[in-house]
Amino acid sequence: MDHTKTFFLDGQEIPFKEGQTVFDAAMAAGVYIPHLCHNPDYEPHSSCRLCTVIVNGRPFAACTQPAVAGQMIQNDTPELREMRRTLTQMLFVEGNHYCPTCEKSGHCKLQATAYDLGLQDNHFPQFFPKREVDASHPDFVLDRDRCILCGHCVRVSRDVDRKCVFAMTHRGIKTEIVVDSPTGLLKDSRLTMEDEAANVCPVGALMPKRKGFQVPIGERPYDKAPIRVDSVKNFRIREERRHG
Amino acid sequence: MSPTLETAAQPADLKRVVIEPVTRVEGHGKVTILLDEENRIHQVRLHIVEFRGFEKFIQGRPYWEVPVMVQRLCGICPVSHHLAAGKAVDMLVGARKLTPAAEKLRRLLHVGQMLQSHALHFFHLASPDLLFGFDSDVAKRNVIGVIEAHPDLAVQGVKLRKYGQEVIRHIAGKRVHGVAAIPGGMNKALKVEERDLLLRDIGPVVEWSRAAVALSRKVFEASAEQHREFGVFPSNFMSLTGPAGELEFYDGGLRARDAQGSAIFDHVDYAHYNRFIREEVKPWSYMKFPFIISQGAEGGWYRVGPLARVNNCDSITTPLAEAERRTFREAAGGGMQHASLAYHWARMIEMLHAAEEIERLLNDPEILGTDLVTKGERALEGIGVIEAPRGTLFHHYRINESDVIEKANLIVSTTNNNQAMNEAVRQVAARYLDGKTLTEGLLNHIEVAIRAYDPCLSCATHALGRMPLQVELLDAEGRLLDRLVKDADGGLSCGEA
Structure with missing residues (x-):
């Protein structure tokens, strides 16, 4: 890859190629930017705002912000860490996240991000929303309690699987995932084991059935490496695979 | 009574x-x-x-989550709930018989738990009363007092518990609230280096356990008169036993004996427990009162736990603990021991058995096996029963076609002892506080x-x-x-x- 241009991220000179986002260039250079709704395999969404960085004094989502030569960008500052921590705390109180008994524990991006940001508690009062668990599908459970509305399943089902099994309905705090089927249940949808959308959930909201807890403690991804190390490593592996 | x-x-x-x-x-x-x-x-x-409400809030959850969820009932013996639920979930996936490695790992995990829990109770909690006297100086009647007066004993207690916790950690990933049992088996094999590490330290653990039995026996015999009148009352006893009537913690049939030692039922498949045991509700307590149906609610209550198990079994499969069991039974004239304080002595005999059993299992080559999961024909109802450190523990689940828990019934060890503890408190209050x-x-x-x-x-x-x-x-x-x-x-x- 020909990197002839650079920007500065927390004072570090980061090379990039034309069209690359701040997020992609930073990760390729080994600098972690916290994120939840973005999966580098797919188009960025910029909805969780966790990857917000300060570009020339103004906040932007790093996952959609094109890199420009000479930009002065802040990423790892006390203010941004506090903002990211607050956003993550809000996600925890808006849903029903019980890490100690969740099968996604040790694999979960929300949990791993919370650890990375040093969350000690939820800070805000718990909402305890009443959300439905849809276990009707023979192979999957949709546990809306754990959904953080990242939209991965919606986008991947629509853009990759070409099925539009999932969508979001309602607005604001009442937003939730719905299933495209005559009954509204997963069992009557077109979701199959082969669908990419079925395996893209970063938290424990959409999980394959009867697989929980098969990976022992100590061998789960975030037992082996914190998310900031794991994410950068996986990003680089993906880049090498993509570009040779 | x-x-x-x-x-x-x-x-x-x-x-x-x-x-x-x-x-x-x-x-x-x-x-x-x-x-x-x-x-x-x-x-x-x-x-x-x-x-607590556990039976209610696990409703609606997928069954494979349950062994991990219910262990949060307790921070002292989570392994017991984890394994009882694990056994129930095995039944849901049709795993009637686990692979040898999986069953032995579960047994090892369980005796590790038994060792640490019994050590915790005897050395940290009960020993101040037993060593210094029930009404001794309250300023010294605590574990700090034990450390000052009997430093070697206190250190042994700490190390025994630590060893049990290490057994748990190597199998379940954490000392408390780890994950090991999954439907139909276990999620991790024991590595050779882990096995060797545990074997390295087992010698002193067995010896300290022997010494603890001797101490508990000495305390019982030294205050024999007090022990024979403090919290003593006749009762039925219930526990699991093995096929030959041997002491059994992980699996086996239900056995109940009356106060004289006569069998009420024996080798009962625990999947049919509700044909033999029922729970009574009393308006003044949230805890139910289980009783043996054939004996009626009034006289059918029973005791569980170490005293019940050592009273009930015909033998113990490890030699040192078996010798101690014989001494224990002889002290009761060959009959059933009814003194509440004999729980401590029985508990230490069980701890010795746990230590011996850990050594036996670690030396079994199959403990290193890697074939860990099996399954069979799916069922909609699963029942798991285990002998937890505090007594017989029942987990009973019913799921629907979507793999979700519809109904749960848990009878925890302490519930089984509800009436017995009431009897003990009444007897002691009447004997020592009256007037x-x-x-x-x-x-x-x-x-x-x-x-x-x-x-x-x-x-x-x-x-x-x-x-x-x-x-x-x-x-x-x-x-x-x-x-x-x-x-x-x-x-x-x-x-x-």
Whole structure:
């Protein structure tokens, strides 16, 4: 890859190629930017705002912000860490996240991000929303309690699987995932084991059935490496695979 | 038994003494005592005022989550709940027989748990009462006092518990609330280096366990007269036993014997437990009162735990513990031992068996096996029963076609001992408090009786003697006559209203 241009991220000179986002260039250079709704395999969404960085004094989502030569960008500052921590705390109180008994524990991006940001508690009062668990599908459970509305399943089902099994309905705090089927249940949808959308959930909201807890403690991804190390490593592996 | 002390004839005319909280085990318990003008005791009740709700909130959850969820019932013996639920879930996936490696790993995990839990209770919680006396100087009657007076013994207690926790950690990933059992087996094989590490330290663990049995026996025999009258009452006993009637912690059939040792039922498939056991509800406690159906609610209650298991079994499969069991039974004249304080002695015999069993399992080549999961024909109902450190533990689940829990019934060890603990408290109150002025030492007699059962409501007694207590003596009109308060630091204050 020909990197002839650079920007500065927390004072570090980061090379990039034309069209690359701040997020992609930073990760390729080994600098972690916290994120939840973005999966580098797919188009960025910029909805969780966790990857917000300060570009020339103004906040932007790093996952959609094109890199420009000479930009002065802040990423790892006390203010941004506090903002990211607050956003993550809000996600925890808006849903029903019980890490100690969740099968996604040790694999979960929300949990791993919370650890990375040093969350000690939820800070805000718990909402305890009443959300439905849809276990009707023979192979999957949709546990809306754990959904953080990242939209991965919606986008991947629509853009990759070409099925539009999932969508979001309602607005604001009442937003939730719905299933495209005559009954509204997963069992009557077109979701199959082969669908990419079925395996893209970063938290424990959409999980394959009867697989929980098969990976022992100590061998789960975030037992082996914190998310900031794991994410950068996986990003680089993906880049090498993509570009040779 | 003291049936008349359960409900007084004219409670409105009596003074009421309340010990609250007696203890706190993920909730609260209290003891109420009703006395007349001469301080004669008319009613004693151990109330469990906690309400957990686990049976309700696991409804609607996928069944494979349950072994991990329910272990949060307890921080002391989570492995017991994890494995009881694991066995129930095995039945849901049709895994009637696990692979040899999986079953042996579960057994190893379980005896590791038994070792650490029994060591914790005997050395940290019970030993101050047993070594210094029930009404000895309260400032020294705690684990710190034990460390000062018997430093070698205290260190052995700590190391025994640590070893049990290490066994758990190597199998389940964490000392407390790890994950090991999955539907139909286990999620991790034991590595050679882990096995060797545990084997390296097992020698002293067995020896310290032997010494602990000797100490518990010596304490029992040294105060034989007191032990034979403190919390002694006839009862039925229930436990799992193996096919040959041997002591069994992980699997086996249900056996119940009456106070004379005659069989009520034996080798009962625990999947049919509800044909033999029923639970009674009493309006004054959140904890149910299980009883043996054939004996009726009045006389069918029973004891579980170490005393029941050692009384009930015909043998123990490890040699050192078996020799100690024989001595134990001889001390009871070959019959059933009914002293509540004999729980401590029986508990240490079980700890010795656990240590020997750990050594045996670690030396079994199959413990390193990697074929860990099996399954069979799916079922909609699963029942798992296990002998937890505190007694027989039942987990019963029903799922729907979507793999979600519809109904759950848990009978935890402490629930099985509910009536027995009430009997113990009544007997001790009638024997030691009747007609007396309240003192801290007398109050501790009640705690000692409850503590012998190592109930799950012993989280507070697990607070190393810092259990806050407040006892108030009221007259028939509800006027405060006397008050005794023990604060969280163990300090005492008293005063009349």
